[in-house]
Amino acid sequence: xxxxxxxxxxxxxxxxxxxxxxxxxxxxxxxxxxxxxxxxxxxxxxxxxxxxxxxxxxxxxxxxxxxxxxxxxxxxxxxxxxxxxxxxxxxxxxxxxxxxxxxxxxxxxxxxxxxxxxxxxxxxxxxxxxxxxxxxxxxxxxxxxxxxxxxxxxxxxxxxxxxxxxxxxxxxxxxxxxxxxxxxxxxxxxxxxxxxxxxxxxxxxxxxxxxxxxxxxxxxxxxxxxxxxxxxxxxxxxxxxxxxxxxxxxxxxxxxxxxxxxxxxxxxxxxxxxxxxxxxxxxxxxxxxxxxxxxxxxxxxxxxxxxxxxxxxxxxxxxxxxxxxxxxxxxxxxxxxxxxxxxxxxxxxxxxxxxxxxxxxxxxxxxxxxxxxxxxxxxxxxxxxxxxxxxxxxxxxxxxxxxxxxxxxxxxxxxxxxxxxxxxxxxx
RNA sequence: GGAGAGGUGCGAGAGUGGACGAAUCGACAUGCUUGGAAAGCAUGCGUCCCGGCAACGGGACCGUGGGUUCGAAUCCCACCCUCUCCGCCA
Numbered sequence: 001x002x003x004x005x006x007x008x009x010x011x012x013x014x015x016x017x018x019x020x021x022x023x024x025x026x027x028x029x030x031x032x033x034x035x036x037x038x039x040x041x042x043x044x045x046x047x048x049x050x051x052x053x054x055x056x057x058x059x060x061x062x063x064x065x066x067x068x069x070x071x072x073x074x075x076x077x078x079x080x081x082x083x084x085x086x087x088x089x090x091x092x093x094x095x096x097x098x099x100x101x102x103x104x105x106x107x108x109x110x111x112x113x114x115x116x117x118x119x120x121x122x123x124x125x126x127x128x129x130x131x132x133x134x135x136x137x138x139x140x141x142x143x144x145x146x147x148x149x150x151x152x153x154x155x156x157x158x159x160x161x162x163x164x165x166x167x168x169x170x171x172x173x174x175x176x177x178x179x180x181x182x183x184x185x186x187x188x189x190x191x192x193x194x195x196x197x198x199x200x201x202x203x204x205x206x207x208x209x210x211x212x213x214x215x216x217x218x219x220x221x222x223x224x225x226x227x228x229x230x231x232x233x234x235x236x237x238x239x240x241x242x243x244x245x246x247x248x249x250x251x252x253x254x255x256x257x258x259x260x261x262x263x264x265x266x267x268x269x270x271x272x273x274x275x276x277x278x279x280x281x282x283x284x285x286x287x288x289x290x291x292x293x294x295x296x297x298x299x300x301x302x303x304x305x306x307x308x309x310x311x312x313x314x315x316x317x318x319x320x321x322x323x324x325x326x327x328x329x330x331x332x333x334x335x336x337x338x339x340x341x342x343x344x345x346x347x348x349x350x351x352x353x354x355x356x357x358x359x360x361x362x363x364x365x366x367x368x369x370x371x372x373x374x375x376x377x378x379x380x381x382x383x384x385x386x387x388x389x390x391x392x393x394x395x396x397x398x399x400x401x402x403x404x405x406x407x408x409x410x411x412x413x414x415x416x417x418x419x420x421x422x423x424x425x426x427x428x
Numbered sequence: 429g430g431a432g433a434g435g436u437g438c439g440a441g442a443g444u445g446g447a448c449g450a451a452u453c454g455a456c457a458u459g460c461u462u463g464g465a466a467a468g469c470a471u472g473c474g475u476c477c478c479g480g481c482a483a484c485g486g487g488a489c490c491g492u493g494g495g496u497u498c499g500a501a502u503c504c505c506a507c508c509c510u511c512u513c514c515g516c517c518a
Binding site for chain 2: 004005038041042044046048049051052054055057058059060062063068071072073074076077078079243366378
């Protein structure tokens with residue numbers, strides 16, 4: 001969401017900088033509505049001023065027991081005109097809001113220009129792919145053979161794109177969640193949050209899922225609640241409509257939540273396995289910073305997510321998303337892609353973004369200098385978030401990268417403690 | 429789900445149609461005082477929008493949205509939230 005004044009003054013510049021990203025935006029309607037709003041606002045304010053003065057006059061006349069009929073009649077006329085203008089203004093503002101909320105964020109200058117995933121730029125790589133010494137099996141074959149993954153029964157109780165984990169599989173998922181949360185809270189300085197999984201429309205608008213992407217969300221039938229597609233939504237909105245004291249920044253939260261996504265439009269993609277489910281677990285990292293610190297924070301936060309992969313000994317690469325692949329609300333994004341032997345390719349396992357003030361403006365998250373010394377000006381914070389990590393996909397990576405010729409799977413050392421000492425998952 | 433009470437500034441809390449953007453107390457900031465601190469005194473102390481280089485001027489905001497009225501924090505309606513009691517419940 002853009003500041004309306006900024007939008008008015010720089011509409012063409014913003015339009016140019018967005019390029020293809022702004023293709024859906026109704027620029028000319030916006031321009032017209034902004035001007036209409038300006039005109040109506042000043043009209044209403046002038047009339048209100050008159051009304052205020054006039055009403056004071058009525059009060060004075062009445063106090064002095066003088067006749068006030070004339071003044072009352074005059075003010076009634078002014079009141080009617082105000083009502084008219086305000087109705088018009090309300091309509092204009094509603095339309096304007098709706099259009100303005102659909103303008104994507106401006107990419108940071110360092111974001112590579114490109115049309116699609118192909119133009120994403122590899123920033124660095126860590127580790128090497130494992131040498132298996134046997135043909136790589138898919139994680140669903142491995143999991144089903146071990147009896148720890150059950151897609152058939154998941155389909156029976158829920159449907160396609162759901163999974164049931166059992167035994168060591170369920171334990172492994174839980175181990176990963178705990179491992180990630182422990183690492184982020186004890187070594188990286190994040191505060192743990194366990195938020196609601198259902199949120200209201202305002203929260204979804206604050207982080208940018210609404211109004212444009214409603215079809216991607218699960219929504220309750222009887223009440224206006226949505227299932228969260230990521231913990232980013234409840235955790236970022238924790239500070240909605242707040243003015244934070246400068247001294248509390250940066251704020252860093254980590255949250256484990258299930259995430260729910262309709263996956264509308266992804267029919268036929270990743271139909272097997274755990275890669276693309278309607279419900280999956282994720283440990284999220286969220287940060288609020290002062291504007292001049294957000295890019296440092298993005299590097300730091302990305303590093304925190306990388307640490308998980310490193311401790312698990314999983315080979316990955318870091319990609320800087322190009323302008324064409326950047327999400328709606330993001331100004332800059334790094335994807336972490338983990339190596340999957342069965343697919344012989346890297347797959348996204350984390351996405352770390354700086355939203356700059358885009359979400360903060362939508363959600364009204366501001367900060368203010370401490371005390372009266374510094375200029376007491378309020379400004380919008382910058383918000384960031386990243387997966388640290390997607391738990392299901394991490395489990396996929398473990399099954400595939402640590403698979404053995406006999407069908408068993410080794411548990412990396414970092415997880416032994418979380419698995420009750422289990423070092424190898426074998427068929428029960 | 430039923431019954432009742434209530435939502436006012438950073439906090440407490442007054443205000444039930446006109447001089448209220450809002451008393452008072454506290455917190456906080458700055459200055460005075462002090463060897464230093466406390467106390468005391470003085471001043472300041474919300475957010476947003478519009479115009480303006482600025483000084484400044486104007487407007488909005490008392491849970492949210494409508495309505496009544498010349499005029500609404502105050503009256504009416506709807507919704508949201510909080511608290512108490514009852515019912516139900518992991």
